[in-house]
Amino acid sequence: AGGGQRVVQGGCAILAGVSAPARILPERYDPAPVESKWQGVWERERAFHAEPLARDGEPPVLPERPKAYVLEMLPYPSGEIHIGHVKNYTMGDVVAHFRRRSGAAVFHPMGYDAFGLPAENAAISTGEPPAQVIAENIARIREQMRRLGFSVDWETEIATSDPEYYRWTQWIFLRLLERGLAERREAAVNWCPVDQTVLANEQVIDGRCERCGSEVELRQLTQWFFRITEYAQRLLDDMDELIDWPERVLTQQRNWIGRSEGARVIFRVQDGEEEIPVFTTRPDTLFGATFFVMAPEHPLVGRLVEGRPEEAAVRAYMAAAARESAAERGDAERAKTGVFTGRYVVNPVNREPLPLWVADYVLMDYGTGAIMAVPGHDERDLAFARAHGLPVRRVIAAEGTAPDAPLEEAEPGEGRLVNSEFLDGMEVDDAKRAVSAWLEERGLGEATVGYRLRDWLISRQRYWGAPIPVIHCPEHGVVPVPDDQLPVLLPPVDDYAPKGRSPLAARPEFVETTCPVCGGPARRETDTMDTFVDSSWYFLRYTAPHLASAPFGREVVDYWLPVDQYIGGIEHAILHLLYARFVVKVLHDAGLLEANEPFARLFTQGMIYRDGAKMSKSRGNVVAPDEYVERYGADTLRLYVLFMGPAADDAEWSDRGVEGMRRFLDRLWRLVGGLDPGPPVERPSFESLEGDEVALALVRKAEATVAKVTADIAERFSFHTAISAIQELVNLGTKGVSEGTIETDRAREALRYAAQTAASLLFPFAPHVASELWEALGGEGLWREPWPVADPAFLERDTVTVVVQVNGKLRERLEVPAGLPERELAARARDLPRVVQAAGGREIVREVVVPDRLVNLVLG
């Protein structure tokens, strides 16, 4: 379409002669100019900036409007964004736009999880410094996101590797240190031999490094831990009350925390003073204990065997256990090995001496590192007893089983206690309570709870992270860096390749310092923090991105938190999502924050596959977002990633599907482009459309679509059905045009109204093209246009289709006025020829009538 056609609009139709009619849009939909135009408009108008933010020396003004903090998990700037990010950020954008137009103050920030191994490894491979690599990647990612048109508030953008940010990561570390929740101690820890650093338990998957996949070793090292185990119960309890999360994520966290109820029972070493407590979930089987086992790492083992004939064998066993990998150690199928120590412990309930063994099937970091072995009722203990010729005793007998019946396998659970003195005859649960009470009265134990969760190991022997802000003084031990000396800046180094100790240790000018307490010479801690520490509080910092006096402002953070809708990948179910909950609870307990939970609602998206496989560069099946933006436009891509299927499910990529989505936008573009110029129309009243079936059908469909799309976004997170509803509306409009049924003025107005509605509803998904269409239809600023509300008059029908069944089988459909009385409905149904035929003369014994829906005639 040429520019000359605009003349027609100016009333010079005569001069323009018989040339093409006025067009409100170019003939063809070309996304590129449309998208850059609207991106420019939104940027100039600061359309998506939200207040309040915390600023130094400026008290915040809190809005009266309801707030909505909409957040997606921030990306790692280790390369470009991939198609999974597009899906993630588009979902967030839909919610943000929807809430904004529904009247909420919407906070929708973005940042970069910029510290950590991915960025550092990228730097190592390119030879550039990590800071430079991530700066380049951030610039590229930011540009990609802009081209996708996300309604992000770029004024609050942060990167966790920025000193302005990690200063406060260090500050938070110090608050944990103050509260006794950060602790340096020796423990058997996971060591990745390729990445040359320790890992948290959460970062070991099936005995392998979460990042590089290599088999993890166990090493005895002194490391920094966050005592997340102190919060195990609260992390569990608050799941039920405070947060609305997908069941599978909650289940994963529950499994990970692994609560089990049981008892602590104290065993005394025979001929010695040592007391060795055990944790058991089956204190009722205490009389069935026939031996006792300690983990090879148990600190008491050395002392117990010292100077004894068994010492050499035990020490050899301990050394062998220390060489095992995490996977070997965890393998339940392996033969049960162990050595006898020559010592005995005394069973507190019956004074029976039990031989004390050391075996690697007992783990040091669960329970107490020692167990009472009950081979009659525990599979592992039975395997060990059989391998080493130890006795097996029955203490639980199922109904009809003799107390001395032999045990073929470890029998758990149901039955009554036998061979157990004062417990005999009790049910298992009663016996548990009875024995716990008995032990407690005598100071020999008590009922207690065990957790599988381990403390969070946060130190890393790698360069690209926030330095742990403490100083080691020969006089004063571990001394925190004073708050006013933060940040402890990450020094530039030449060689940050992993060597098994922090590269910071090779910089004397970094390491050598003075003790803040005594001023004497001291050494800085050289380990850096796990990146999951950085990302455990970033959503707080967004509310105060440049605040210099504090990590966040109390009033502002209390206004925005908790995040109303958080969206991200399921892979963080027990990493980031658990850590962030923990850190927020700690800050809450420290009185720094009102919120007790960071994320009120969570949505976890599915993965996108291609050719039946996970996308990867090596497979060559990666979908590059930029190429699709180039070819089809950002709006098409955004729509397609949400249309693929339920947002929570995995989905298979299809280029044909993308083309189909583009065809839909082309169709809508042509529909709107064929309309006349003019101002937007109001919704016609229901009465005014009486008698005009075409007009009525269009407005009805428009209103039904409003209701459907609103519910799908707000209540169901069902974006693919919302999009298909808009497609139905558009299809009805294009069908009317192609069939030539839009003949009356009322019908033309209704079509225009339907097109406006389609553009309005499409906006959260495809904001550029929707804005352009809206403008073409005479509207302006669709991003601030109130979200439509359906008129209920159009949702009610005056005629309805009633289904007629005979014996539950569909036989006929009946078009009747809505609200027809039951008797009338049944009478009409009975007389239908097909019903009569189906009945075949048999008597109707029952009529089930659901008004406006169905009649079911039951034959005798």
Add this chain to the structure above:
RNA sequence: GCCGGAGUGGCGGAACUGGUAGACGCGGAGGACUUAAACUCCUCCGCCCGAGAGGGCAUCCGGGUUCGAGUCCCGGCUCCGGCACCA
């Protein structure tokens, strides 16, 4: 083994409170437009029988509840995710 989720056309999926199974899209078949093609538009497509009218069978399998079940209950199968030598 324990915990959680899921099984619907050729494919992705829809059916939200037990009431028309298959919306929307992909794919396929036929047609219109075109010199031709692309684009676009129209019609049809769960399976089986039937020329048709119509009928039968269909939501993983087997039972059950109900006038009526993809949806609820019981039993089983398969797949996916988490935990697992955790005492």
